[in-house]
Amino acid sequence: MANTPTPSSSSSSSSGRSRSSSVSVDVAGSGIGSAAASAPIAEPLNSASSAGSGGKTVVNDAVIAKMAGIAAREVAGVYGLGGGAARALGAIRGALNNTDLTQGISVEVGESQVAVDVSIVAEYPVPLQRVADNVRSAITTAIETLVGMEVTEVNVTVNDVHLPSDDSSAETEGRVQ
Structure with a gap:
């Protein structure tokens, strides 16, 4: 089963909102519902989070x-x-x-x-x-x-x-x- 990340982003609106991006995974044949399949993927331990998210998660x-x-x-x-x-x-x-x-x-x-x-x-x-x-x-x-x-x-x-x-x-x- 191949997981292929596909980036998606929302563009800025005229109200001045900033762009946000997430990664969804193609989980064809895995039995995972579409809501779970398009959920953002957790980043690996000790890695910086995506730009603009405001922080980094570290697991001891x-x-x-x-x-x-x-x-x-x-x-x-x-x-x-x-x-x-x-x-x-x-x-x-x-x-x-x-x-x-x-x-x-x-x-x-x-x-x-x-x-x-x-x-x-x-x-x-x-x-x-x-x-x-x-x-x-x-x-x-x-x-x-x-x-x-x-x-x-x-x-x-x-x-x-x-x-x-x-x-x-x-x-x-x-x-x-």
Whole structure:
């Protein structure tokens, strides 16, 4: 499916109004309604907005990392994010009802592109490659949809596998009482 931007502009009227321009995208066959198809396109992160619009939008790297973390946590088969030390700190934060949504996420942000590294703990017994592919897809979709930047890569590291027996606390009896 090819998106072909087509600029359109309104000319100045005799009342002294300034010219404004917008970009619409040809989304033939995508199922997007005509109102959405002609809506202005969000500009990539850290880029100046069109002339005369009065400002620039900048999205902080931590916001992109948070979006990636939320997307990864929503994938079936992901028990948690991060490695051993990060998960230990996360358990302390969890006890205090304070969750770090960027735990296990690292982003590199350019002018219009993002690269993401994510560390996950998978649930047992799920196919790890399928979970990694689903995490990759969820993060890419979230960033490209919500931020409007191209995702060049999402590297997924499976740091651990969570066993259902890990949830049962010290219910087993010790040898000595």
